Amino acid sequence: MKLRFVLAVLATASAATTAAHAAPVSANTTAQANIVAANQVTAQRSLQFGSIAKPTTGTNTVTVASAATGTATPTLSGGGNAFIPTTGQAHAATFRLIGTAAQTYSITTNTLDFPGAGANLTGIGSESPTVDTGALGTLPGSGQQDLFIGGHFDISSTTAVNTYNGTLSLTVNFN
Amino acid sequence: MIRAAVIAASLLAAGPALAAPVNAGVAAQARILDPATLRLVWPAALPSVTGAADGARFVGRIPSMGMAMSMPANARLVIQRLDEPDSGATAPAAFEVVSAGPGRGYIVRTSFSPAALRALDGVVLGGELSGGAAASLDVAEAPAAAGRALLVVVQYN
Numbered sequence: 596m597k598l599r600f601v602l603a604v605l606a607t608a609s610a611a612t613t614a615a616h617a618a619p620v621s622a623n624t625t626a627q628a629n630i631v632a633a634n635q636v637t638a639q640r641s642l643q644f645g646s647i648a649k650p651t652t653g654t655n656t657v658t659v660a661s662a663a664t665g666t667a668t669p670t671l672s673g674g675g676n677a678f679i680p681t682t683g684q685a686h687a688a689t690f691r692l693i694g695t696a697a698q699t700y701s702i703t704t705n706t707l708d709f710p711g712a713g714a715n716l717t718g719i720g721s722e723s724p725t726v727d728t729g730a731l732g733t734l735p736g737s738g739q740q741d742l743f744i745g746g747h748f749d750i751s752s753t754t755a756v757n758t759y760n761g762t763l764s765l766t767v768n769f770n
Numbered sequence: 771m772i773r774a775a776v777i778a779a780s781l782l783a784a785g786p787a788l789a790a791p792v793n794a795g796v797a798a799q800a801r802i803l804d805p806a807t808l809r810l811v812w813p814a815a816l817p818s819v820t821g822a823a824d825g826a827r828f829v830g831r832i833p834s835m836g837m838a839m840s841m842p843a844n845a846r847l848v849i850q851r852l853d854e855p856d857s858g859a860t861a862p863a864a865f866e867v868v869s870a871g872p873g874r875g876y877i878v879r880t881s882f883s884p885a886a887l888r889a890l891d892g893v894v895l896g897g898e899l900s901g902g903a904a905a906s907l908d909v910a911e912a913p914a915a916a917g918r919a920l921l922v923v924v925q926y927n
Contacts, residue, residue: 634790634792635792636793636794637794638794641799642797642799643798643799644800644801645800645801646801646802646803647800647801648803648804649803649804657800680803688796689796690794707798709798709800715802746798750802754802755802756802756803756804757801757802758799758801758802759800759802760797760798760799762795762796762798764793765795766792767791768791768792769790
C-alpha cells in the first residue's frame with residue numbers, strides 16, 4: 596500500500612489595496628535632558644558633648660556651639676557650678692547636603708533627643724545650623740554643603756552620673 | 771454599519787513636583803561626671819585643714835604604692851571654688867599649689883587676697899577662680915618633688 600502525500604498549497608490571493616502615498620514632511624527640533632544628582636543628606640559626624648562635671652548646687656546649661664571644629668569645649672551658663680574637667684572633647688554634628696548648584700532648601704526638622712535621660716537632662720534642644728561654605732538655605736556652586744549643628748541641655752545637682760546617648764535628627768526639604 | 775467610537779482622553783494637569791524631604795540622623799552623647807570623684811576614690815587622702823586669718827590651708831598626702839594602694843597612671847588635682855549661698859559663705863577666690871618637697875605632697879593655700887599668696891617658693895599652680903570655674907593639674911608627670919606621694923583634694927569649707 597502506498598501512502599501518498601499531497602501537499603496542497605492554497606494560494607490566497609489578496610487584493611492588495613494600495614493607499615495613496617502622501618509626500619513626507621519632516622522637521623527637526625532640539626531635545627534636552629538635564630540629569631541632576633539625587634538630593635542627599637548624609638551624616639558625617641556625631642554630636643559630642645564630652646565630659647561634664649555636674650554642679651553640686653544650682654543648674655547649668657551645657658551648650659555645644661554649631662561649628663566645624665573637632666576639638667570644641669562646651670560652654671556653661673546659669674547659676675550652677677558645673678565645670679568641664681577636660682577641654683576640647685566636644686564637637687558639633689556634621690551633615691552633608693548634596694544637590695545642584697544654587698539649589699535652595701529648607702530645614703523642616705532639627706531635633707535633639709536623649710530618650711533615656713528622663714528628668715536628668717532637661718531643656719534639651721539643638722542649635723541653629725551653620726554651614727562651611729555659602730549661605731544657609733542655598734547650596735554653593737559645588738552642589739555640596741556641610742551643616743554643623745550643636746546642642747544644649749540643662750543639668751543640676753540631681754542629674755545622675757551617667758553616659759547619655761541620644762539622636763540628632765535632621766530633615767531637609769530640597770526645592 | 772457605522773460605529774462611532776468616541777475616545778475621551780483627559781489630561782491631568784500636573785503641578786510642580788514636590789520636593790521629597792530627606793532625613794538623616796546622628797548619634798549624640800554626653801557624659802555626666804560626679805565632681806567629687808577624686809575624693810571618693812581616695813578617701814584616705816583627705817587633706818588636713820588648717821585655718822588661717824585670710825582663708826584656709828590644706829595639706830594632703832597619700833600613701834605610696836608600697837602601702838597596698840595602687841596609684842592611677844594619671845592623677846589629676848582639681849580645684850574648684852564652691853560657694854555655699856545657703857549659709858552665706860563665700861569661698862576665697864585666690865589659691866596656689868606649692869610643692870612641699872620630695873615625698874611630702876603639695877600644699878594648697880587659699881586667700882581672699884591674691885597678694886598674700888606670692889611669698890612661698892615652689893608654686894606650681896596658682897591664680898584666682900571665679901564662681902563655678904575650676905583649675906586642674908595633671909600630676910602623673912609632675913615635678914620630681916611629687917614622687918609617688920600626691921593627692922590633694924581641695925574642699926572649701
